[in-house]
Amino acid sequence: MSLLAGKLGIVFGVANKRSIAWAIAQAWAAAGARLAFTYQGQRLKENVEELAAAFGADTLILPCDVTKDEEIAAVFSEVGRAFGQLHLMLHSVAFAPRDALEGRFLHTSREAFRIAHDVSAYSLVALARAAAPLMTDGGSIVAMSYYGAEKVVPHYNVMGVAKAALEASTRYLAYDLGPQRIRVNCISAGPVNTLAARGISGFAEMLRHYEAHAPLKRNVTPDELGAAGTFLASDGAAAITGQVLYVDAGYQIMGM
Ligand code: 0WE
Secondary structure, eight states: OOTTTTOEEEEEOOOSTTOHHHHHHHHHHHTTOEEEEEESSHHHHHHHHHHHGGGOTTOOEEEOOTTOHHHHHHHHHHHHHHHSOOOEEEEOOOOOOGGGGTSOGGGOOHHHHHHHHIIIIIHHHHHHHHHGGGOBTBEEEEEEEOGGGTSOOTTTHHHHHHHHHHHHHHHHHHHHHGGGTEEEEEEEEOOOOOTTTTTOTTHHHHHHHHHHHSTTSSOOOHHHHHHHHHHHHSGGGTTOOSOEEEESTTGGGOOO
């Protein structure tokens, strides 16, 4: 299958082999895309280098703290030099200070709210603005969301508010970039056992809850997120923009 043959993409948000970003990157690469990767901080540099080595020693791997405008500018300058053009971008980046994901939402500090929105939502706007000039043949931008954006998921707290901002930003970006044939969509994934999910109290129970209540009576697999990401990146989704695609074993349709 070469749904993405000849496409050039950049992936933000690989931390390790369990990352959703890595699942989608592998699917994009298997579909024929050539990819560049970014990593956040020295701590994750080696992880991303080891993983991306699977795509060849010449794979472009760049540091990027998405809260730093200069680092974003440097990334797209390098990608422009190496690729000359861009078709695909994956945004799979989120962070809220740990204590904001524990107690009551009511107690969210101004600083935790600011950080969660800066890292998890504003970054999509900043990255889309930097990517767009390279997407001269149109493009597809995919961002990861979660159901806590629209309904209360206990303890998801300020991340739910930030994901709501991410989903709304997706729609406004889709409107602004549509004339350039750049599409912007979200995948709202069911819970997946990643580094970001580990250590969240009650996460195992959440996986069991989905198994019990989702129409498909199971959880979503990383491969399935890869396949959905490949669809949204492909020309098969050429008329789809501004959407949130639920890849959650059907959980989102349930009222009870
Ligand atoms: O978006 C997420 C998690 C994102 C996340 C995770 C962490 C953990 C470590 C953002 N910031 C941090 N900060 C840390 O210090 N998910 C969709 C996974 C997730 O996280 C939850 C969930 C689910 C599902 C937190 C509480 C309740 C449910």
